Amino acid sequence: MTSLKFQEASQNLLGIKELALPNFFKKLGIRSLMMCDGYDMTSLTKYEFIVLNENNHENTWHDIKNEQLISDLFLLFKKCRAITFNHWTDLADTSSLLSGLFNDVIKPLVKQHLDFIFYLDDPGKKLLFQIDNILHVIEKFNMKGKVTFVLDEFEAVNLWMVLNGEMPNTTFNINTPNGLKKKCFSLLRTMNINRLLIYSINSVILFSEDQQFIFARRDFEEIAEIAADARDKFITGFSFGLLSKLDIQQCVALGLIMLGVQTEMKIPAGTTELLSYIEKWIADQGRSNDQYLYQ
Numbered sequence: 001m002t003s004l005k006f007q008e009a010s011q012n013l014l015g016i017k018e019l020a021l022p023n024f025f026k027k028l029g030i031r032s033l034m035m036c037d038g039y040d041m042t043s044l045t046k047y048e049f050i051v052l053n054e055n056n057h058e059n060t061w062h063d064i065k066n067e068q069l070i071s072d073l074f075l076l077f078k079k080c081r082a083i084t085f086n087h088w089t090d091l092a093d094t095s096s097l098l099s100g101l102f103n104d105v106i107k108p109l110v111k112q113h114l115d116f117i118f119y120l121d122d123p124g125k126k127l128l129f130q131i132d133n134i135l136h137v138i139e140k141f142n143m144k145g146k147v148t149f150v151l152d153e154f155e156a157v158n159l160w161m162v163l164n165g166e167m168p169n170t171t172f173n174i175n176t177p178n179g180l181k182k183k184c185f186s187l188l189r190t191m192n193i194n195r196l197l198i199y200s201i202n203s204v205i206l207f208s209e210d211q212q213f214i215f216a217r218r219d220f221e222e223i224a225e226i227a228a229d230a231r232d233k234f235i236t237g238f239s240f241g242l243l244s245k246l247d248i249q250q251c252v253a254l255g256l257i258m259l260g261v262q263t264e265m266k267i268p269a270g271t272t273e274l275l276s277y278i279e280k281w282i283a284d285q286g287r288s289n290d291q292y293l294y295q
Contacts, residue, residue: 034082061100087121114145124168146194
């Protein structure tokens with residue numbers, strides 16, 4: 001694998017240096033890392049493994065791990081604040097990979113304040129026992145920090161249907177806000193996670209044991225809404241809020257601002273444009289009745 005020059009990092013609107021993760025991380029199921037400090041990942045570019053189909057059991061953590069890999073990942077995660085994982089339905093043998101990564105690398109860490117962010121995708125792609133397995137693995141991550149599940153409305157309702165013995169449906173209309181709220185609370189307790197973020201085309205709703213709230217957001221063009229990196233833009237701002245130790249409402253707001261400013265502005269935005277967008281966003285929120293709908 002070709003060595004990458006990680007020192008040549010780009011800087012985003014929040015002043016965060018952004019580095020492309022080695023392909024190995026994507027195959028391992030890691031989508032992004034929010035680091036507390038700089039880290040030279042050059043040593044991690046040498047690792048590689050082939051993702052096989054889920055019927056081939058060679059694609060396991062046991063087959064790819066070695067002492068040097070575990071040591072390198074351990075040093076990396078010591079400097080992490082938030083770890084975002086890929087759509088777990090897209091990976092073969094996700095349970096094995098995540099369980100091995102947790103047991104050998106994350107669990108031995110002394111730190112207890114990591115944030116783990118998981119995407120879902122369509123639960124209809126997996127069988128019930130596979131969903132149960134991955135949820136059981138994800139519950140373990142609570143031992144080392146806080147777990148946030150980020151779903152869209154359809155993923156959330158479909159997951160609730162699967163876990164309650166119903167066939168997932170991709171063609172239904174979202175139920176009433178009260179019905180969605182009940183399903184999300186059920187998921188929050190069933191999955192034993194800290195936060196459930198419901199990401200939709202016009203809002204972001206957060207459910208946790210101690211608070212629930214909703215922020216309205218602007219509708220974007222369809223091509224922007226379905227873009228592969230749309231949710232990533234939100235997570236960048238959200239994760240930076242966690243790194244900065246903001247309260248959870250401010251983290252969600254920062255995620256929405258990051259999503260909006262990168263999607264709506266057709267030219268590269270600087271500090272002036274960012275501050276202008278924030279002022280406009282706050283004014284829009286002041287005109288909305290949705291901000292604390294569920295509190």
